[in-house]
Amino acid sequence: MSSEIRVRFAPSPTGALHIGGVRTALFNYLFAKKNDGKFFLRIEDTDLSRTQEGAEEHIKNSLEWLGLSWEKQVIRQSDQRDLYLHHAKQLIDQKKAYYAFDTPEDLSRLRDELQEQKSAHQHYNALVRVRMRNSLTLPEEEVKDLLEKGVPRVIRFKIDPRHSYAFDDLLRKKIKGHGSALEDKILIKSDGMPTYHFAHVVDDHKLGISHVIRGEEWLPSTPLHGLIYKALEWDLPSWVHLPLILDPHGRGKLSKRNLNANDELPLYLQEWQGIKGFKELGFLPEAVINFLGSLGYRPGPSEEEFFSLTDLEKAFSLSGLAKTSVKYDFAKALWFNEHYIQSCSPDKLLALLQVLIRSRPSKDKVLDPKLQKLLQDENKTRKICELMQKRVHRLPLILENFPLLRTLSEEEKTKYTADIKSLLHNQIPPTWKKQEKAKRMRELRRVLTGQEQGPDLKGLLQCWGESQIFTS
RNA sequence: GGUCCGUUCGUCUAGGGGUUAGGACGCAUCCCUUUCACGGAUGAAACACGGGUUCGAUUCCCGUACGGACUACCA
Numbered sequence: 045m046s047s048e049i050r051v052r053f054a055p056s057p058t059g060a061l062h063i064g065g066v067r068t069a070l071f072n073y074l075f076a077k078k079n080d081g082k083f084f085l086r087i088e089d090t091d092l093s094r095t096q097e098g099a100e101e102h103i104k105n106s107l108e109w110l111g112l113s114w115e116k117q118v119i120r121q122s123d124q125r126d127l128y129l130h131h132a133k134q135l136i137d138q139k140k141a142y143y144a145f146d147t148p149e150d151l152s153r154l155r156d157e158l159q160e161q162k163s164a165h166q167h168y169n170a171l172v173r174v175r176m177r178n179s180l181t182l183p184e185e186e187v188k189d190l191l192e193k194g195v196p197r198v199i200r201f202k203i204d205p206r207h208s209y210a211f212d213d214l215l216r217k218k219i220k221g222h223g224s225a226l227e228d229k230i231l232i233k234s235d236g237m238p239t240y241h242f243a244h245v246v247d248d249h250k251l252g253i254s255h256v257i258r259g260e261e262w263l264p265s266t267p268l269h270g271l272i273y274k275a276l277e278w279d280l281p282s283w284v285h286l287p288l289i290l291d292p293h294g295r296g297k298l299s300k301r302n303l304n305a306n307d308e309l310p311l312y313l314q315e316w317q318g319i320k321g322f323k324e325l326g327f328l329p330e331a332v333i334n335f336l337g338s339l340g341y342r343p344g345p346s347e348e349e350f351f352s353l354t355d356l357e358k359a360f361s362l363s364g365l366a367k368t369s370v371k372y373d374f375a376k377a378l379w380f381n382e383h384y385i386q387s388c389s390p391d392k393l394l395a396l397l398q399v400l401i402r403s404r405p406s407k408d409k410v411l412d413p414k415l416q417k418l419l420q421d422e423n424k425t426r427k428i429c430e431l432m433q434k435r436v437h438r439l440p441l442i443l444e445n446f447p448l449l450r451t452l453s454e455e456e457k458t459k460y461t462a463d464i465k466s467l468l469h470n471q472i473p474p475t476w477k478k479q480e481k482a483k484r485m486r487e488l489r490r491v492l493t494g495q496e497q498g499p500d501l502k503g504l505l506q507c508w509g510e511s512q513i514f515t516s
Numbered sequence: 517g518g519u520c521c522g523u524u525c526g527u528c529u530a531g532g533g534g535u536u537a538g539g540a541c542g543c544a545u546c547c548c549u550u551u552c553a554c555g556g557a558u559g560a561a562a563c564a565c566g567g568g569u570u571c572g573a574u575u576c577c578c579g580u581a582c583g584g585a586c587u588a589c590c591a
Contacts (some may be wrong), residue, residue, distance in 0.1 A: 051590050054591095055591090056590080056591050058590080058591075079534080088591065090591080091589095091590055093589070093590095094590065094591080097551080144589095148589080151588090151589085159517085162517065163518090164517085164518060164519095165518060165519080165587090166517085166518075166587075167518095167587080196589090198589055213521095215522075216522090219520080219521090221519080221520080222519085222521085224521090225518075225519050226519090227587080230588085230589055233589040234589055235589075237589090239559070239588095239589075239590085239591085240590075240591045241591095244591095258545090260522095260584085260585065260586095261585055261586065261591090262585095262586090262591095263520060263521060263585070263586080264519065264520050264521085264585070264586040264587075265586070265587095266520095267520095269587045274580090281585075285521085287521090287522080287584095288584075288585070290583095290584075292527085294527095294583070294584080295583095295584095296584075296585090297584080299583075338528065338529085338540090339528070340528085340529095341529095342528090342529060342530075344530090345530055345531075345538095346530095346539095347538080347540080348539095349539085349540055349541090355558065366528090366529080367521080367522065367523095368521095368522055368523065368584095369522075369583090369584060369585085370527085370528065370529095371527060371528085372527095373527050373528065373541070374541055375527080376527075376540085376542085377529065377539060378526090378541095379540090379541055379542085380541095382554095386554080389545090415572085420568090433551050433554090434553065434554040434555090435552080436553095464574075480521095481547090481550060482550050482551080483550085484550080485550030486550065486551060488550090489550075489551070495551090495552090496551065496552080497551045497552035498551075498553090499551095499552085499553080500549095500550080500551095501550065501551085502550090
């Protein structure tokens, strides 16, 4: 076979794609791009009960938003259950796997028992299988009978406890495992669907995957996966286990339940079941790429902090990957986004803001009528962008933080008209003494906006325009 | 409990047998400015611990501690 680089991202459609998964997808994609390889998407929907409506679309939309493209051929595991069954039966014929008829109650009793005995390894293994109901212990006739009657059964992989095994991980040293610490894992569940362990091996082989780049949570089961490859007499892929993204305090894997309710950190790229993602919060895809690409990755000893997807595609190397898990630092994500908002051209920023205004969910706060009026004028909108560009780290803040115009009392109008008119003509009012400019400006800002601080006051006045200021 | 992985400022990291251990985020102070922000400057802040190996270890080896992952007919 060829030495072509072929990688895949294989999420389960059990919910929204979260940023840990996105990062895994990103590194797979980059590795493929850098090496002129192929990047596949595979939907791992072997657990029918957990598959969620819309999740597959959500995953695809998220990747698309970031600009990650995948091979047209998308594999869905639920479409090919016969394939897995075929290979599992092949293993049974070769005595490398066996049928097991234990009921859930049997297994639960077993677990309790092993726990009580404080057994070193609390597994369905070589020590245990000899006293359970399976095709290794039951008479051949009875097994045949049970199978014919359609009694629920699973297919388990037979682990030889006497051997120890070692496999390579490109990021680490050898991954070592002892047969005695491994379990006779289930390959095919009683509903006929394969487990992850079996399905992904079959599919990765079929797709000719050269490198399995996935999260570190799979490291402990990699010896099992290697053993399955060997049992099937297939070539092993190279493994790369990416360190995990931990919650901000490093207390555990980043997940919804690990976050405090008041953390308000986005976990998704795009909205899912009412929870806003990076996109809805006003992040640019460039910022998210840069942020995720800097979590556990450095392009080299360069001190450059900013890189685009294209930069990464050109330069990506596995040697830049860190071995240590990283904490989710949202402040850094905001900083990247601020940078990319600041570097937008006026046209681009205007376009982004217009998309935002159009897609604004109705349940969000209603905009101030005066602001709304400004937004109907493209030149005014452009001015708003100009005034706010250097002041926000998320797009919607351009609107949310834009100072509102107070309604002036008649008395105030009389008092400030001359000053306002001067400033509208870009001139400091002639009646102001030089040393009181700051004081006057502050006073005027307070009168007009009710705030002590904000964007350039002259700019604000010109944006609002004379008629709005006085006719309200 | 068992198995596996990891440990450089609070966070992301660079580095690597001899360095003033470098950068970035965040934080603080100052400058700029009509204010805030932006920008600029400066500052505080790290090699988990103990043993080896070595002339010398933060860097290599071994332990310990700590952290994380896994331990489902979930992925």
